Amino acid sequence: MKSTALGVAFACMAGIAGAAEMGAVDEPIKLAVNEWTGQHVSTHIAGEMLKAAGYKVEYVTAGYMNMYQAMADGEIHGAMEIWSSNVSDEYAKQVEAGGVAELGDLGLDAKEGIAYPAHVAEMCPGLPAWEALKDCAQNFATAETLPAGRLVDYPADWGTPGADRMTGLELPFKAVPAGSEGALIAELRASTDKKSPLLITFWQPHWAMSAYDVQFVDLPVGEAACFEDPAWGPNPNAVNDCDFAPTRIFKAGWSGMADKWPAATEILTNYQLSVEDQQPLMGKVDVDGMSVEEVVAAWMAENEATWKPVVDAATN
Incomplete structure (x- = not known):
C-alpha cells in the first residue's frame, strides 16, 4: 500500500x-x-x-x-x-x-526460521528440506561443536528458538548464541564472502535477507500442537519439532x-x-x-x- x-x-x-x-x-x-x-x-x-x-x-x-x-x-x-x-x-x-x-x-x-545463505545449498544437497541437515551436519562443524554441526542462534537474551528446533527435530547441530544482531550479520557476511557453510536463526523483515540471499529451511508447519504435544510431528518424544509459530x-x-x-x-x-x-x-x-x-x-x-x-x- x-x-x-x-x-x-x-x-x-x-x-x-x-x-x-x-x-x-x-x-x-x-x-x-x-x-x-x-x-x-x-x-x-x-x-x-x-x-x-x-x-x-x-x-x-x-x-x-x-x-x-x-x-x-x-x-x-x-x-x-x-x-x-x-x-x-x-x-x-x-x-x-x-x-x-x-x-x-x-x-x-514477519517470518522467523532456520536459514542459510543461498550458496550453502551446494554444500548440503536436499536443502531447503530440513531432513537434508541430518546427513550434512558435519559440513557445518567447527572445533567448538565437533562432531555436531554449528547453528548460530539468536543472542542469549532473545531466547533459544534455534536450539529448541535442533532438539525437537533431533538434528545433529549444537546451537551457539550470537553475541548480538551485529554478530549475526557478521556471520552472514563472512559466509557469503568466503562461500563457507552457515546455518543460522534469522528473521524478516531484515535488509540482510536480500543482501546475502538468505533462504529459510522448510520445516514442518508450526501449529500450536507442536509446542504442546510431543506426539505431534516427526519426533514423537519432543515438542518444537516444527517451524516457528506464525509471527x-x-x-x-x-x-x-x-x-x-x-x-x-x-x-x-x-x-x-x-x-x-x-x-x-x-x-x-x-x-x-x-x-x-x-x-x-x-x-x-x-x-x-x-x-x-x-x-x-x-x-x-
Missing part, C-alpha cells in the same frame, strides 16, 4: 475516537530500545511522532526478554516491536496482572499510560509501519553507516502524509 494511502487509512482509524486529551506533557514518555536495528527504527519513528504531537520522549535501553516488570512499574511506558514467536512468559504474566496493556499490531509482515509483531505499554497521556496512547495504538518502509531504513543504518536518528529524521520529512494524520487525529 502506498504511504499516502496508509496515512489516509490511519487517519480514518484514528478519527473514529476523535481528539484526546494530551495529559502530562511536562513528563517524558519513555520508550524501550531493544537489541536490534529494526526495533530502533520502529521506536524512533514512534518517538518522533510523539514529539511532533508536543510530548517529551526518552529512549531507554532495555533487555527485550525482561523489560516487562519495568513496564508494569511505569519505569518504561512503551515497547514498539514485540515478536509473538519469542516473547518471554513475563509479558503474559504482566498483562494478566494488569500492569501491561497491548497497543495493537505494528503492521510488519505477529505488536506494541505494548504501561497500563497507566492511557490515563496519563491519552493522546499519546492513541497515537501509539494507531501507529503502524510496513516492511517496505522499515527494511530500507535498516539497511541505511547497518550497511551505509548512518545513525538511526538521521535515517528516521529523513524518513519523517519525506513521509509526512503517512504519519501526520495519525498525530493530527489524536490531538486536533
Whole structure:
C-alpha cells in the first residue's frame, strides 16, 4: 500500500475516537530500545511522532526478554516491536496482572526460521528440506561443536528458538548464541564472502535477507500442537519439532499510560509501519553507516502524509 494511502487509512482509524486529551506533557514518555536495528527504527519513528504531537520522549535501553516488570512499574511506558514467536512468559504474566496493556499490531509482515545463505545449498544437497541437515551436519562443524554441526542462534537474551528446533527435530547441530544482531550479520557476511557453510536463526523483515540471499529451511508447519504435544510431528518424544509459530509483531505499554497521556496512547495504538518502509531504513543504518536518528529524521520529512494524520487525529 502506498504511504499516502496508509496515512489516509490511519487517519480514518484514528478519527473514529476523535481528539484526546494530551495529559502530562511536562513528563517524558519513555520508550524501550531493544537489541536490534529494526526495533530502533520502529521506536524512533514512534518517538518522533510523539514529539511532533508536543510530548517529551526518552529512549531507554532495555533487555527485550525482561523489560516487562519495568513496564508494569511505569519505569518504561512503551515497547514498539514485540515478536509473538519469542516473547518471554513475563509479558503474559504482566498483562494478566494488569500492569501491561497491548497497543495493537505494528503492521510488519514477519517470518522467523532456520536459514542459510543461498550458496550453502551446494554444500548440503536436499536443502531447503530440513531432513537434508541430518546427513550434512558435519559440513557445518567447527572445533567448538565437533562432531555436531554449528547453528548460530539468536543472542542469549532473545531466547533459544534455534536450539529448541535442533532438539525437537533431533538434528545433529549444537546451537551457539550470537553475541548480538551485529554478530549475526557478521556471520552472514563472512559466509557469503568466503562461500563457507552457515546455518543460522534469522528473521524478516531484515535488509540482510536480500543482501546475502538468505533462504529459510522448510520445516514442518508450526501449529500450536507442536509446542504442546510431543506426539505431534516427526519426533514423537519432543515438542518444537516444527517451524516457528506464525509471527505477529505488536506494541505494548504501561497500563497507566492511557490515563496519563491519552493522546499519546492513541497515537501509539494507531501507529503502524510496513516492511517496505522499515527494511530500507535498516539497511541505511547497518550497511551505509548512518545513525538511526538521521535515517528516521529523513524518513519523517519525506513521509509526512503517512504519519501526520495519525498525530493530527489524536490531538486536533
